Amino acid sequence: MAEPILEVVDVRYRYPTGTDALCGVTFSVAAGERVALVGPNGAGKSTLLLAIAGFVPATGRIRLGGHTLNRATVRDVRRHLGLVFQDPDDQLFMPRVGEDVAFGPATMGLAPEEVHARVHEALAAVELEGYETRAPYHLSVGEKRRAALATVLAMRPQVLALDEPSANLDPRGRRRLIGLLRALSTTLLIVGHDLDLIMDVCDRTILMDAGCVIADGPTSAILTHRELLESHGLELPLAVAARQTPESPR
């Protein structure tokens, strides 16, 4: 295997309250892989994302895009990690969508024309052309979610990390997001409970519980393993459950 784009080695973090949030997480992701991080609430999935982005002071080794995460490289690591937060209202902090998408490329020091081109490209990728002057407050949840994705795509990250990308989306918005994610060629790291979305998008799944990696393998193997999922607070994706019990009640 070629050198992994993301390497997480023995990452540990303890909350200030003394609870273990991450207890020695190790995995690596190759370029172009689409990996899901699943697990019950409080499994440490979101904390792991924050640790990779250098927001929580975890121990262990994190390597992303050729940079080993430390105080000196944290800005480089964040530039290569496109982190999309769960609440798009946190992600979209500028008065206009266009300015928000431009924020990343502009802080990277790109020339104004290049920033403009990136904004256009990113908004087109999430099917929000012409939204440059719209105020985030006036967007629907689905539009906000896609705009949030665009703010990160404009930075052309090596790894795209999404925290619960389909939370609060209606079925149509969710379907549209799945289509967009499938069309991306970037390495993906998706945290969430939406196992059906993960079935559709990710080829590999890492199951976490209580801060530890429980299983790591092909999505088709892990998300069809009823006992494994149920013993860690999850259940079979609906699509899989429907296939396993062909005789419907009616």
Place this chain on the structure above:
Amino acid sequence: MHHEMLDHFAAGVSPIHRLDPAAKTVAALAVILATVLVGRDHFRPLIPLAAALVIYQAIARVPVGYTARHLLLLSPLVLGIVGLFPLLEPGRALWAIPLGPWRIEITQAGLVRGGHLAAKCVLASWAAFLLMATTRFQDLLQALARLRVPRVLVIQLAFMYRYLWILADEVMRLRMARAARDGGGGPWKMRMRSRVDLVGVLFVRTYDRAERVYWAMLARGFDGTMPATATAPARPVDWAFAAMTVAAALLLISADRCLYG
């Protein structure tokens, strides 16, 4: 909802709306300064100022009722300050109200001074309001940045504008959640306590959100400076508008000084 109100007419199309936001800001400042600098008790110089605002409002097609409603919001403040003058200003008493051992006198000079101050307050707020009503808030922020207003201040205004309504929504949700359980009733003491709790919860949530927003900024490379956004350059007509307003304001103030001494 509220958000819509703030920007409702700012999205309109008129020659005024198309003017450069920075030019409009300079013009509004000139009008406000002129209003403030008019000598005490001089009513006549206020007339051309009011006329200018009426014309501006008409060209921009801002409804009169909309303006009046917003200016009325300021009335408690204006009345609070202005209402004291007739009582404090010495002069010929029009009415005298005995109040125990004291006598409160309402003087003619006080009424004039109070009325003059009230007129100034209304004119200055009117000018500021018309600026807001014909300029989108985001454009106004960019204009302020271009006019060299300290960036920290502009950024703070931008964040306020972005998150004020999210905060308002949050308050509404909290209040609804409370009302769903207590029906808006309950003993007075309990209601007060839940109100205090609400403020506490709101503070914690706001603090959490501020942290998450800051992280989202850091995640996209924030290093303490906000990137400047490109704006359309000012046209000759914009310069002319700003220059003419400033000149007119200067003329008015000089005339006021010369004629009244």
